[in-house]
Amino acid sequence: MTVMHYKGYEGVVDYDEEAEIFHGEVINLRDVITFQGTSVSELKQALADSVEDYLAYCRERGEEPEKPFSGHFVVRAEPALHRAMFSAAKRAGMSLNKWVTSTLERAVSR
Template identity: 75%
Template sequence: MTIMHHRGYEARIDFDEEAESFHGEVLNLRDVITFEGTSVEELKKAFIDSVEDYIAFCRERGEEPEKPFSGQFVVRAEPRLHRQLAVAAKRAGISLNKLVTGILEKEVAD
């Protein structure tokens, strides 16, 4: 799997051997943006054009384009787990946020 970036948007690229073409999908949005190309140059242009078209379309409708994820989200946990994490963070001398972020980073590391 290959990842491409443009203006903070991130896309996953797949290759269809039978069709001899690349297909991409923007990952860090709730909206669906897809694109394709038969060469790397064509694929890059299609990705950039798709993101730019999406931004223009949203503005034409008077809407703000959805931005890539902000890095903030709410996590709900049982009070017991919340307490255990807070105590573990204090023991380690770090913030609860830093502890949880470290755990999450380990979980998704390649």
């Protein structure tokens, strides 16, 4: 899997051997943006065109386009887990936010 970027949007690309075409999807937002091409230059242009089409569509509808993830999210945890995470963060000399972030970074880099 290959990752491409355009204006903060992140697309992943796969190859369909049977159709002999590359296809991609923007993954860092909830809305669906797809693109395809038969070469690297076509893929780059298709990603840019698809993102620009998405932004134009949102403008036409008078809606704010969904931005790539902001870095803010809410996690709901059982009170006992919340307490245990808070204690672990304090023992590590970190804020709860920093402790959760560093724990998640370690988990996704495995």
